Amino acid sequence: MGVLKRYGEYLPVTEKTPAVNLEEGSTPLVRLGRIGSDLGIELWGKLEGCNPTGSFKDRGMVLAVAKALEDGAKAFVCASTGNTSASAAAYAARVGAPCYVLLPSGKVAMGKLAQSLMYGAKVIAVDGNFDRTLEMAREASAKYGFAIVNSINPYRLISQRTGAWEICESLGDAPDMHAIPVGNAGNISAYWAGYREFHKRGRSKKLPRMMGFQAEGASPLVTGKECPNPETVATAIRIGNPVSANLAREAARESGGEFNSVTDAEILDAQRVLASKCGIFAEPASCAPLAGLIKLKRSGRLPEGSKVVMVLTGNGLKDPDTALSQVEKPVSIGGTMEDLIEAIRL
Numbered sequence: 146m147g148v149l150k151r152y153g154e155y156l157p158v159t160e161k162t163p164a165v166n167l168e169e170g171s172t173p174l175v176r177l178g179r180i181g182s183d184l185g186i187e188l189w190g191k192l193e194g195c196n197p198t199g200s201f202k203d204r205g206m207v208l209a210v211a212k213a214l215e216d217g218a219k220a221f222v223c224a225s226t227g228n229t230s231a232s233a234a235a236y237a238a239r240v241g242a243p244c245y246v247l248l249p250s251g252k253v254a255m256g257k258l259a260q261s262l263m264y265g266a267k268v269i270a271v272d273g274n275f276d277r278t279l280e281m282a283r284e285a286s287a288k289y290g291f292a293i294v295n296s297i298n299p300y301r302l303i304s305q306r307t308g309a310w311e312i313c314e315s316l317g318d319a320p321d322m323h324a325i326p327v328g329n330a331g332n333i334s335a336y337w338a339g340y341r342e343f344h345k346r347g348r349s350k351k352l353p354r355m356m357g358f359q360a361e362g363a364s365p366l367v368t369g370k371e372c373p374n375p376e377t378v379a380t381a382i383r384i385g386n387p388v389s390a391n392l393a394r395e396a397a398r399e400s401g402g403e404f405n406s407v408t409d410a411e412i413l414d415a416q417r418v419l420a421s422k423c424g425i426f427a428e429p430a431s432c433a434p435l436a437g438l439i440k441l442k443r444s445g446r447l448p449e450g451s452k453v454v455m456v457l458t459g460n461g462l463k464d465p466d467t468a469l470s471q472v473e474k475p476v477s478i479g480g481t482m483e484d485l486i487e488a489i490r491l
């Protein structure tokens with residue numbers, strides 16, 4: 146039914162708010178039994194890749210776009226590593242408004258680029274990293290009066306809390322541990338706010354430890370210092386100066402959680418494990434938490450038997466190039482049954 150309808154009573158939605166809806170949210174929460182038993186935990190994956198544009202961004206974008214329209218916005222702008230732009234472009238198309246998206250040139254996965262272009266956004270590739278594109282998007286917003294729909298737009302994080310509420314409703318309570326990739330650090334902050342809100346309302350009894358995972362080459366929250374030249378195969382989280390760093394630190398501190406980094410090789414291994422052991426294809430950034438849990442297990446820091454939810458933030462189909470670069474090529478054969486018999490035997 147879309148998050149504005151499902152959670153309207155908890156969101157700043159009034160009778161004047163346009164009923165924007167792409168049936169986002171209500172994503173599956175899947176028990177990952179095989180990996181969970183390897184890790185000695187009860188592991189769940191929240192399949193945010195099942196959202197209409199294939200990532201969690203739709204949860205927040207729907208409210209950001211609706212409230213901007215309510216306030217009279219005529220056009221949208223965002224900076225993005227690819228998913229925010231795909232989502233912004235889709236919702237802008239849905240409401241018939243122009244959308245300008247600024248991307249770090251050459252560093253956006255192909256599927257995400259295709260999405261923004263198909264939805265009809267004006268796509269601008271900037272010679273700079275995400276952090277620079279965000280500065281430029283802010284300036285363009287001020288100069289032209291475009292509504293900015295990055296997570297500096299408060300409605301994004303307000304509505305991204307819905308992910309935590311769905312998890313509590315599905316499990317009957319919050320998990321012991323919430324594992325999530327961290328880039329610009331908005332989503333971990335939104336989930337923590339969501340868990341706290343449900344707890345305050347008596348809808349859940351527990352509060353989870355918030356465990357944020359970054360790629361080693363873009364890990365300012367782990368190292369404690371800004372990273373001027375972020376680099377990682379997980380392009381979605383290739384961010385050196387997260388806008389919501391303070392909120393994210395607060396979430397980790399208040400919840401007894403922490404930040405950890407994982408290497409690109411560990412991320413890609415986790416991506417293959419998730420796909421081949423659970424049938425779930427998530428994009429590289431989404432696999433940082435699994436890589437991190439595997440690492441915590443190895444160092445004896447993953448409490449046995451705990452209930453852990455991982456947010457699988459984006460669909461693997463968004464980045465086919467990275468996936469294809471790490472698997473074997475298909476077997477090519479001629480068109481005879483003998484060829485096939487030979488291939489099956491190999």
Ligand code: F0G
Pocket residue numbers: 200202224225226227228229230296326327328329330331332333381382428430431458459
């Ligand atoms: N996972 C995916 C698939 C993402 O696209 C992002 C962020 C994150 C995790 C990190 O979330 O920024 O709230 O800490 N993508 C943004 C974008 C930056 O432009 O699409 P975060």
